[in-house]
Amino acid sequence: MPNTLHRRLIVGNWKMNPATVAEAKKLARIFRRVATSLVHTEAVICPPLSFISICSGRSLFTKKSSPHFHMGAQVASTQEEGGPHTGEVGAQMLRDLGVEYVIVGHSEQRKRGDTDEIVAARLKAVLGQGLTPILCIGESVRDESGAYLSVLKDQIKASCGDILKKSAKSIIVAYEPIWAIGAAEAMKAEDVYETSLFIKKVFADLYGADMGLKVTVLYGGSVTYRNAPDIIAIGKVDGLLVGRESVNAPGFVELLKAVDLVK
Numbered sequence: 001m002p003n004t005l006h007r008r009l010i011v012g013n014w015k016m017n018p019a020t021v022a023e024a025k026k027l028a029r030i031f032r033r034v035a036t037s038l039v040h041t042e043a044v045i046c047p048p049l050s051f052i053s054i055c056s057g058r059s060l061f062t063k064k065s066s067p068h069f070h071m072g073a074q075v076a077s078t079q080e081e082g083g084p085h086t087g088e089v090g091a092q093m094l095r096d097l098g099v100e101y102v103i104v105g106h107s108e109q110r111k112r113g114d115t116d117e118i119v120a121a122r123l124k125a126v127l128g129q130g131l132t133p134i135l136c137i138g139e140s141v142r143d144e145s146g147a148y149l150s151v152l153k154d155q156i157k158a159s160c161g162d163i164l165k166k167s168a169k170s171i172i173v174a175y176e177p178i179w180a181i182g183a184a185e186a187m188k189a190e191d192v193y194e195t196s197l198f199i200k201k202v203f204a205d206l207y208g209a210d211m212g213l214k215v216t217v218l219y220g221g222s223v224t225y226r227n228a229p230d231i232i233a234i235g236k237v238d239g240l241l242v243g244r245e246s247v248n249a250p251g252f253v254e255l256l257k258a259v260d261l262v263k
Contacts, residue, residue: 008232008259009172009218009239011044011072011134012246013103014051021054027249028055034253035069041260042239044101045246046072049089056098072101072134075109078121080128091129102126103241105136105159107178116158123159127167134218134241135159137199138176142191148177149198156202165207172216173199174241180221181243189227192219192235225254232262 012031018024024047035043047055056071077088094102104126105119114122119135126133137155139148152175160168175195180187196217204212219231220241228240240259245251 007068008041008262009044009216010041010256010259011101011103011174011218011239011241012046012252013074013106013220013241013243014045014047014247015074015108015243016048017247021051024048024051024055027247030249031252031256032066032069034256036066038068038256038260040262041256042068042070043256044070044072046074046101046103049073049075052094052097052099070100071098072103073099074103074106076102076104076122076126076131078118078125080125091126091131095129095131099131101132101134101172103136103174104133105155107136107138107176107181116155119155120159120162123163123171127163127170132170132172134172134174136174136176136220136241138178138181138221140178142177142179152195152199153202156199157206160206165211168203168207168211169214172218172238173203174218174220175199175237176220176241183222186222186224186227186231187219189230189234192231192237196235196237223255225251225258228255229258229262232259 031043031045073094076091076094077085079085079088079090082090104122123133123135137152139151142148177187199217200212200215203215216238218239218241219235219237223240223242224245245255
């Protein structure tokens with residue numbers, strides 16, 4: 001886990017990109033190659049489900065390992081076992097493809113109907129297969145009264161409430177304020193820091209002070225190679241969840257290198 005290894009975690013969420021297998025292979029090769037030179041950073045790519053197999057080291061690359069490059073998935077089924085679940089992809093299937101991380105509760109999935117209960121079920125299914133869930137939380141509006149903090153707290157409690165402490169240790173929290181996704185600028189790094197502290201406090205309330213200190217917190221929302229170093233250095237988060245920049249090869253490469261240089 002990144003919070004044990006004291007390494008930053010940069011997760012690229014490709015969403016429904018790129019358009020072709022050839023483009024996906026090219027991106028994966030570039031990012032894997034760059035990851036071999038990283039010292040303080042772990043890189044994770046989350047391609048569309050249809051591209052995971054061809055982007056994984058098992059089918060695309062030589063036997064030479066790249067220990068700082070990992071495969072992730074954008075979603076996993078709520079079902080913990082196989083069966084009559086047309087269109088679903090289970091966590092066990094993803095694990096067999098070499099996936100290590102799974103995004104859970106992304107705002108785009110929530111917008112399409114994922115309730116807190118569904119997010120909790122996905123989280124449980126991912127943990128059940130020994131994979132690392134990246135639990136996304138975020139408010140729609142950052143109001144001056146601070147009501148958005150209750151939104152974040154409720155999302156965390158609703159998603160993790162039935163998860164035991166021994167399993168909760170594997171949960172990564174990705175804070176993605178919805179209003180900042182696709183915006184011209186990311187959230188101010190100072191505000192990122194304050195919110196990350198609040199997230200750690202919620203985990204401390206749920207699982208004890210030690211968990212509050214150890215939980216890995218990422219930031220996502222209009223992250224680029226230009227603002228990434230400040231978000232890490234000033235925002236004091238453990239890593240980033242990157243959207244559109246993660247399929248821009250030059251930009252994502254620069255982002256990985258820039259974050260790796262942050263003291």
